[in-house]
Amino acid sequence: MSTPAFADAAPSSAARAAEVWASLGSVTDPELDEPVTELRFVTGIEVDAEGRVHIGFRLPTYWCAANFAFLMADDMRAAVSSLPWVRQVTVDLRDHMYSDTINQGLARGHSFKATFAEEAADEDLDELRRTFRIKAYQRRQEAVIRHLLDRGWAVTDILDLDLPHLATLPIADPETLKLRDRYLEIRREWGGTSDNAFTSAEGEPVTPATFGEYLSLLRRVRINTEFNGHLCRGLLQARYDDAPTEGEPTLADFIAGRVAKREMGGHDQCRK
Amino acid sequence: MFKTAEGEEIFIIDGHTHLWDGSKANQKNIHGAQFIDCFYGYHTALSPKEYVWPKEKFDNYGAETMYNDLFVDGYDDMAIFQPTYLKDFYVNGFNTIEQNAVLKEKYPDRFILNGAWDPRDGEAGIEALHEQVEKYKIKGCKLYTAEWKGASKGWKLTDEWAQRYMAECVKLGVKNIHVHKGPTILPLNRDAFDVADIDDAATSFPELNFIVEHCGLPRLDDFCWIAVQEPNVYGGLAVALPFIHSRPDYFNQVISELLFWLGPDRLLYGSDYGIWSPKWLVERFMAHELPDTIKKDKGVDLNLEAKRKILGLNAAKLYDIDVATHRARITGSAPARAEENTMAQVAEAIGD
Incomplete structure (x- = not known):
């Protein structure tokens, strides 16, 4: 050269x-x-x-x-x-x-x-990847559901929402917009083939009767992930x-x- | 002893303490160095700034400092020693029952000595367990399933030899099995975060109590699921508690889940000293209140009654401590700072 x-x-x-x-x-x-x-x-x-x-x-x-x-x-x-x-x-x-x-x-x-x-x-690394991808799905989903609940959405309206409507939902806040898009991205991999915006990772529908229990499952997943997140950041900073x-x-x-x-x-x- | 503003005395048993030697002189290899470095990371990441120690002190703080931090400056009335041997990393081990016994001998009313076993030691280990019971009258032990041993990088309570050891614990009255299930080293093929083996053990050995140290975090959901079904499963709050300072909102979520699933009767305070110090942990815990939204949503409360149980009464029950008698003994014979010379001798005796 x-x-x-x-x-x-x-x-x-x-x-x-x-x-x-x-x-x-x-x-x-x-x-x-x-x-x-x-x-x-x-x-x-x-x-x-x-x-x-x-x-x-x-x-x-x-x-x-x-x-x-x-x-x-x-x-x-x-x-x-x-x-x-x-x-x-x-x-x-x-x-x-x-x-x-x-x-x-x-x-x-x-x-x-x-x-x-x-x-x-x-x-089995693929199995590990799968397990944590499901957790990621749950965590991203919880963030979107929580946002809707905070905006006063009724549970039935949340569960009636379909993917095209979620995708076009007007959202002003850029952070929330990112959450929605990240969820839609992973929703293409998990959650089944139905049009429902919110299904379990395996594609099972969530009903008004099961919603409370389902949301509390999602919350526990978030608590675990946040534990890791806080510790990882704190330890990295302490280490370097x-x-x-x-x-x-x-x-x-x-x-x-x-x-x-x-x-x-x-x-x-x-x-x- | 902690006194509330109303003058009420809270008896405190610290369920998780260590007296370790992580000094360079005791390190066997780079793993030993990195192990104590990692502990120091936890210490600096989650302690209030004014409680952060220099690294040299953290490596090997000694018996005198420990006694002072727990019982003189801190509010602990009693403390449970949880040994962690790590003989592959440290020449004399990291934190052994022999080291702990020196302090126990000096302050019999202050310390509860726990033993340790490792099913990979086979018959010889069973014999050693018998010796620990005879010599130290232990009623509990600390298990570290992620500990290295030669080529093995860990074990599970479901292993055949572990079952034999637990059967022996039943026979010997070593009824409190503290199992480290939390952030830990090297989950490789053995997933050391996994709490599933607790489920099996708790069902097979209803005579034993299983105190899951660190509540299985970051597998809180799995832990809660198991604990709901197994009445002899408890949660040790070490590592979860310090979040009360740096991330109180996060602590609220964790403690409210635990209160919801296990209730206040099956949670144990532990400082994890010397990673964190009882003084600030207890002060903040006593001052802490759950927000109304959480109280309402989850139907739980961290009231004085719950705090009293978590801080001491639950552990007292597990270790057959009569609080009134013990309180009188401690207040009657409480050694003060004047004993520092003797404490220095103790430190010398255990090679600090």
């Missing part, structure tokens, strides 16, 4: 890092149902002129479940690999008990089972001592390598 072309690589690599960042936004922590980018699990993105991508990945503790860690890393690899210019993706999990095992397993294209052949013979000052770190932080640098500091300390 000639020198002028290489000089051109700088702005384009920043643009490509931005593309990587955007595509990582579609990868969620299955337990928390939040994007890994918003959870501040992604510490840095490096893109070289050959289309190779290096992603720094961290978790709130050394002990975080290896199955979830693997799942997220594998999802990141898959999401970024789908970008047309990407030739190779390295996901680099740091400061985790199984950093080396997971990084090597992914680099070799191994499955979770093959990577953890000894420890996880029975582990880098609380977000003005909201979450911006893309600019990542492109400029500011977050990655801070993370490296933590990394060094951990190994001493």
Whole structure:
């Protein structure tokens, strides 16, 4: 490659890092149902002129479940690999008990089972993914139902609502709009084929008679998820001592390598 | 002892305390370092700022500090020691019954010693359990199903050997089985969050009480479901309680679910000391009131009667503590700060 072309690589690599960042936004922590980018699990993105991508990945503790860690890393690899210019993706999990095992397993294209052949013979990652996808469905659904209840909707009106009407319901508040759209997105995967806006994950209808009990189930799911969410955020911040000052770190932080640098500091300390 | 504004005394049994040595000198490997680091994360993430310790103190605070934080500065009247061995991570173990026994010997009215067992120790472990009963008169034990042992990364109460140990507990009168079911290390092929094995054990051993530490969080729904069906299942509030400071709304949701499903008779206060300190936990818990909306929606209340049960009376029942007698003993012989020298000797004796 000639020198002028290489000089051109700088702005384009920043643009490509931005593309990587955007595509990582579609990868969620299955337990928390939040994007890994918003959870501040992604510490840095490096893109070289050959289309190779290096992603720094961290978790709130050394002990975080290896199955979830693997799942997220594998999802990141898959999401970024789908970008047309990407030739190779390295996901680099740091400061985790199984950093080396997971990084090597992914680099070799191994499955979770093959990577953890000894420890996880029975582990079915697809089943795990399914379980937590259902919880995500329930949590997103609860947020929308709660919104409607707060707006004075009667239970019967909520249960009569169909998908086309939910999809076109005028909503002014952008946060609520996001909740609705996230629910509609997962409703395409779960909840059966009926037109009802609100069904159980398995597609069973909810009736006025079962509504109270059903809602209390959804609430317990939310309580569990929130427990994890609060702890994960608190532990991550305690571990790396880098609380977000003005909201979450911006893309600019990542492109400029500011977050990655801070993370490296933590990394060094951990190994001493 | 906590006194309300009206002068009413609340007898407090702390259901979950530790005296650990997580110091560098005791760490066997990086896992030992990361284990105490993770605990410190919990400590800093959920404690009020003024109660956050420097890391060095947290690693190994010693017997003297513990006594002071629980009974002098704090409101605990008694405390239950829950050992956590972790011998694969720490040279002398993290928090063993032998270490705890030194404090128990010095303050017999203050501490309740619990033992520990691991079904993977087989026959030898059963013998060790007998020894613990003879030597320390234990009535309870702490089980840590996610603990490592060689190639094994955990076990379940449904394992055949675990069943044998529980049968032995029935025989020996070790009736309170505290099981760590909460945020924990490394659920790999064994899902350590899973509370389903409690269900099986509670049905098979109705003579035993199962205190599910951390209420199975983040599997509160599974835990509540099991607890409703099994009258001998209790919830230990360690880890759930500190949210009362940082996320009171969230704490309200958790405690109201627990009150709704289990009721105030089957919940136990625990500080999880030294992760959190009884002083602020008890002060905030006593000052805490559920919002009217929750009281109305769920039909539950965290009134003085419920608080009294959760803070002490429920544990007293499980451990056969006669509160009136015990209160008199403690107030009559309560060691004060003047004993600090002796406490230093105790610390020395256990190698702090």
